[in-house]
Amino acid sequence: MSSISSLPTHSQAKTLSLFQVLACGAAIVTLSMGxxxxxxxxxxxxxxxxxxxxxxxxxxxxxQNLAWGVFGIFAGMAADRFGAFRVVVVGALLYALGLAGMALSPTGLLFTLTAGVLIGAAQAGTTYAVIYGVIGRHVPAERRSWAMGVAAAAGSFGQFLMVPTEGLLISSLGWQSALLVLSAAVLLIMPLALGLREGGFAGGHAARREQTIGQALREAFKYPSFQLLMAGYFVCGFQVVFIGVHMPSYLRDKGLSPQVASYALALIGLFNVFGTYAAGALGQRIAKKKILATIYIARSVVIAVFLAAPLSPASVYIFSSLMGLLWLSTVPVTNAAVAQIFGIQHLSMLSGFIFFSHQIGSFMGVWLGGYLYDRSGSYDIVWYIAIGLGVFAALVNLPVREAPIARQHRVKLPQGA
Known part of the structure; x- marks a missing residue:
């Protein structure tokens, strides 16, 4: 009997309903990303x-973004082997500790350890790589891109819901108390994780696999399309985290009120609900590489027009609405492409590696924003870099091959490998 026939079928492995996976997974992403x-x-x-x-x-x-990327690899491996439930619970605990530490840190070093390392590790266990692994295991391939779009849209709704809430908490309670309130609120992720408890992970042993972790990694990293997807995702991280972290200060430097920044980030979240859902749905019918290339080039155009136009609250809201349509719409399409090429057995882990590239870009975007501002007194250089990188990402996604990878032979693995 071949190793393929010894693997559990989709129907045998499917113990969670579509509604349960999407409801609990989306709620977790809503809190974590929001x-x-x-x-x-x-x-x-x-x-x-x-x-x-x-x-x-x-x-x-x-x-934080770099730690999220590094820990995301291991969170993905753990979720593939032990199931998502345990990983999400640990992530929620780390999130609560990190937010409390962020509020109480007296030095920049301790702030970096809590807001940076702890929260980064927490996000690795409570966001897309882990949740998409559950979706991949429990949603049929013909609906997978759509389901991933729903989960990504939930993260966007979390931004729309939570950003104004956080602004209100800061203004009414002060920044420290606001963080402590969020530290308690994020623990709601733990009961939600109960809805993602999967069969087949008892004792830490997943179902028999046709590839070891090492074989899966060697296959992926030798495949040019995987490398191209990683390059594009680097750009995604650079753009969205630079804008998300530095745009509020950019707008205040230009004389606009803090409320404009809060509304701008909320609009990004609101419109990305529609953008991510649409991208996930289109990914079932249109080549994913074409969707990704369109998103990246559109980002560059939107940023360029925003910088060229006179700055006003209205221009900010238009920019935020358009950018929102493009914000996380790369996420379901990229992860669905990985699942389509390599299958679902190591999906959380491979998504973690792809996301690590995203987080290197995030590190560069947020750090360069602060570094170049402190030295030049302006964010202009980083805006221009973001435009150029968008064009680059559009070009590198076009050669991606989305067909399932052709494996010459299957390796029969011992039980529990």
Missing amino acids: IRHGFGLWLQPITQAQGWTRETFAFAIAI
Whole structure:
């Protein structure tokens, strides 16, 4: 009997309903992503209260994004082997500790360890790579891109819901108390994780696989399309995290009120609900590489027009609405492409590696924003870099081959490998 026939079929492995997977997964992503999208609102309150430079705050958030990428690889491996439930619970606990530490850190170093390392590790266990692994295991291939779009749209709705809430908490309670309230709120992820408890992971042993972790990694990293998807995702991270963290301060530097920034980030989240859902749905019918190339080139155009136009609240809201349609719409399409090419057995892990590239871009975007601002007094250079990278990402996604990879032979693995 071949190793393929010894693997459990989709119907045998499917123990969670579509509604359960999407409801619990989307709620978890809503909380996790919603909170982190508002971190830019704390830049000025924290740096002014602590007497820190913007680079200090930006470096901590840059480390957060890098830690998210690094830990995301191992969170994906753990979720593939032990199931998503345990990983999400640990991530929720780390998130609560990180937010509390972010509020109480007296030094830049401790702030970097809590806001950076702890929260980065927490996000690795409570966001897309882990949740998409569950979707991949329990949603048929013909609906997978759509389902991933729904989960990504939930993260966008979280931004729309949580960013104004965080702004209200800061203005009414102060920045420290606001973080402590969020520290308690994020623990709601733990009961939601109960809805993602999967069969087949008892004792830490997943179903028999046709590839080891090492074989899956060697196959992926030798495949040019995987490398191209990673390059494009680097750009995605650079653009969205630079804008998400630094745009509130950019707007205040230009004389606009803090409320404009809060509304702008909320609009990004609101319109990305539609953008991510549409991208996921289109991914079932249109070549994913064409969708990705269109998103990246459209981002460059929108940023260029925003910089060229006279700045006003109206122009900010138009920019935010258009950017929102493109914001996380790369996420379901990219992850669905990975699942389509390599299958679902190591999907969380491979998504983690793809996302690591995204987070290197995030690190560069948020850190360069603070570094170049402190030295030039302007964000202009980083805006121009974001435009150029968008064109680059559009070009590198076009040669991606989306067909399932042709494997010459299957390796029969021992039980529990």
